[in-house]
Amino acid sequence: MKFLLTQGFLFLIFPLAFALEAQVWVPTGTESRRASALQFDAGAASFQKDYYGYISPNFTYNHGSNFGYSFSLPINALAVDKDPLQLDSKPGKIREMDYNSKNDYARVLNYISYGTYNQQIPGKVTYSAYTGKMVDGYVGHGTIVNKYQSSSRFDSYNPGVMADLNTDYVGVQYFANSVVNFEVNAARVYIKPLAIGRSLISLFDKSSDLVYLMNLRGNVLDESGRISVEEEAGSEESKNKKAEEAKKKELRPINKDSRMELVDNDPWYNRLTIGYTRAWDRAAPVQMSYNTNGSPVTEKNLDNPKTTQVTRASVEGMDIEYRLLNLPFVELTPYLDFNKIKGLDGAQGTHYGTIFRLGTKDLNVILKPEFRQMTANYAPMYFDSFYEVERFQKFPISAPIRPKYDYLDNQSNSKVTGYYHTIYINFYHLGFEFAVEDYGLKGNKRVFAAAYIPLGSSFLMSFYYTKKGYESQGKAFELDNNTQAAAEISKSFGPIVLRLQNYRKYYLDTSEKSFVSIDEIRFLVSGGISF
Helix, strand or coil, X not given: CEEEEECCEEEEECCCCCCCCCCCCCCCCCCCCCCCEEEEEEEEEEECCEEEEEEEEEEEEEECCCEEEEEXXXXXXXXXXXXXXXXXXXXXXXXXXXXXXXXXXXXXXXXXXXXXXXXXXXXXXXXXXXXXXXXXXXXXXXXXXXXECCCCECCCCCCEEEEEEECCCEEEEEEECCCCCCCEEEEEEEECHHHHHHHHHHHCCCCCCHHHHHHHHHHHHCCCCCCCHHHHHCXXXXXXXXXXXXXXXXXXXXXXXXXXXXXXXXXXXXXXXXXXXXXXXXXXXXXXXXXXCCCECECCCCCCECEEEEEEEEEEEEEEEECCEECCCEEEEEEEEEEEEECCCCCEEEEEEEEEEEECCCEEEEEXXXXXXXXXXXXXXXXCCCHHHHCCCCCCCCCCCCCXXXXXXXXXXXXXXXXXXXXXXXXXXXXXXXXXXXXXXXCCEEEEEEEEEEECCCEXXXXXXXEEEECCHHHCCCCCCCEEEEEEEEEEECCEEXXXXXXXEEEEECCCCEEEEEEEEEEEEEEEEEC
């Protein structure tokens, strides 16, 4: 459920999503790829007290279970223009902010996806690539890049990028906020030193024969389905292993904060991981250009404030984790991340966390308590859900706009302590997530709540709500300029689906001299042909 406070009235919305449509929120680990279909969404939308006709034809196709793509053409056509009237107002005019910059034409891309991000399977090489609408971009433990929203603004659309490669010994993850301009990037490289050491020792162990040495590569690289080197040599051990693997096993769901899919084959030497992350904004705003009245000057055909000074904002960090327990019913993985912001005086932070899962693959609770010690000029999760706005205007939002990097550059390196705790509840196909962040300081709190709740085959729920920069927990669910959210409710009637959507995003309002968080409400009828 999502609580919305608008003009003094409290509304309780039960948000839902239809299975063939793009879900508002899909918890990491839940399949988010659409079914193959040619379909449409059509209806009405309300934005800034004006009314629009909305239509969006879309096409989705899946090539097997690993590769798929989806495209749409969303159009908002003006129907009723209320005071204050728009410039050149006339019925049928396409909403100006939707297609007035080069990034906006990427709205046609929902996603192109191959594989599953962060899927690690002992003995196999896994890899994935994704570009499209992003609601939960992350690398590593999420202490630098976490829950990145690449399309958190109405007036700017960015299809993000996530890709990775995983083996038993080394791996790499990559993130970018936009496939159009690649402004924000992150890369993480990790190694598994115990697995590497064990292989090296075996390599020089004179008691090991050639077959065993060759198997060091065979187990990792032979993911195409052919038999391993040991099996080719006819070892008794490999034959027994082959018989066990012949038993069909149900694939465990992937969750970024749980490695439960590793339970069946997770040797002790595969559990220690050491990683290095580098994330950067290649042109982070430092100083803005303002009009004489104090409003920001906007760049032509870009919908962004004009900058007079930019810098390369760079965050780097080291992380280490070890899975102490990885059993069918219990998982325990402590981790430690140490990060610093380059270029800022002593800006650094240490994250002490634990991932604890209790339950089976169908029903489980995942707890992720994380305690933080840092300097006041350090920002945990520097690239987060709000960064598409915050690179220009820090949170809590106030006029005039002030970039995040400039704000941190003027803070002291005094010590600050706090926490960021997360809980996941997974019940079969239902998913719930809640997170809270607090440092005991004014305007330094954060909340995140989300759910994905299918009820039968025709009635589903989906929403997320997040707020940053509020003063007290009592204001966590008060809607203001520090809030973004999305919700959807739908019900299918045969081939037709009725949908009610509410999106709360940002746009740059020069008259208000800042970014403004506002609601767009849609009532849609959806239909089409699946294949």
